[in-house]
Amino acid sequence: MNGLVKAYRRAQRSAAVPALVLAGTILLLNPAPARAASSPVTLCTALDICYCVNPDYRDAITANVARVRKLIADNRAQGKAIGYLSVPLSPAGGGAYLVNSDMAKATAEHVGKRFGARTVYLLNPGEEGSAAMQGASGADYMYMWTQILEGERGLGEDFDFFYFSGPTDFARYFELTGTADLERLEAWFDDKIATNPKYKDAIANGSLTKAGFRNYYGLRASVAFSYGSHDEWNIARLINDRRRGAADFGIANQLAVLFDGQPVSPGGYETPTASGDVGRCIK
Structure with a gap:
């Protein structure tokens, strides 16, 4: 911010500086207020x-x-x-x-x-x-x-x-057979989710876990x-x-x-x- 102030003062002292530069500097020093979120x-x-x-x-x-x-x-x-x-x-x-x-x-x-x-x-x-x-x-x-x-x-x-x-629609998607389905979902997670960079952050912050994935798609999907x-x-x-x-x-x-x-x-x-x-x- 100190650098911007100095630039502004130098611009004021120089008659050769275009008005647009002055205006741009002023905008940087005084940015427009952020738009307030609309009330629901x-x-x-x-x-x-x-x-x-x-x-x-x-x-x-x-x-x-x-x-x-x-x-x-x-x-x-x-x-x-x-x-x-x-x-x-x-x-x-x-x-x-x-x-x-x-x-x-x-x-x-x-x-x-x-x-x-x-x-x-x-x-x-x-x-x-x-x-x-x-x-x-x-x-x-x-x-x-x-x-x-x-x-x-x-x-x-x-x-x-x-x-x-x-449940039948989800079982079809995961190719569950009715035998050891929760184990199959754990293997599905390891094969397609755990190594997929699209899920990296969710796994890192704990919002997506193997146990949660297994229980949701095996019991509640x-x-x-x-x-x-x-x-x-x-x-x-x-x-x-x-x-x-x-x-x-x-x-x-x-x-x-x-x-x-x-x-x-x-x-x-x-x-x-x-x-x-x-x-x-x-x-």
Whole structure:
């Protein structure tokens, strides 16, 4: 800082120094104050589901909602059934984001093969999030996905089914056989995680461990342990509740719901679960 002060004083004494140099020196000595973080606001959707959202992401959310709706419409125009993949992406609980993201892609491909790629499109939130949403919270993302899922009429009219990933989907990804699965996951960690530089910092600071990885993917890997997936389950339930009471839908035209590759029971369509990221801002 002393060097900058001296430079500024020399500039003042020299008539040959351009005004721009003086101005630049002044800016260095008196930098503009950092932009204050925006205060979160409560935003609600057509289904009256509310989230505590960072308003800095509102434009990015609006743009991505429009983009994804067009993507869905383009696939619908090809005669495809439209589904939504609910999958844990956060590393919460002992997992790893990159693993979850890759598993989501593999599950979407599996569902496409199961039903036929020509006849189905499964929206994978891990692939269709906006790059402009970097740093956003779970609530910010869920405010975006809720708008996409509920549709303009709040009846989920852009979709035909929900696919909630479960233990079988994760077991397929890790190629577990039902014999010594936890040991296989430890070996998977040693082979693909421990030596991977992408995980170096997480392992060094203890946020990713072999035991945590093994226990999460062997015992808990499922939407049952995901905040966002809990909200998505409740969104599906609310949409179907509205469809059951709508003259142009009714019970016969509810959105199909699958968990772990299997259709849920009739009661499952009407059963809520604990909220995840849903909630108004607390002042």
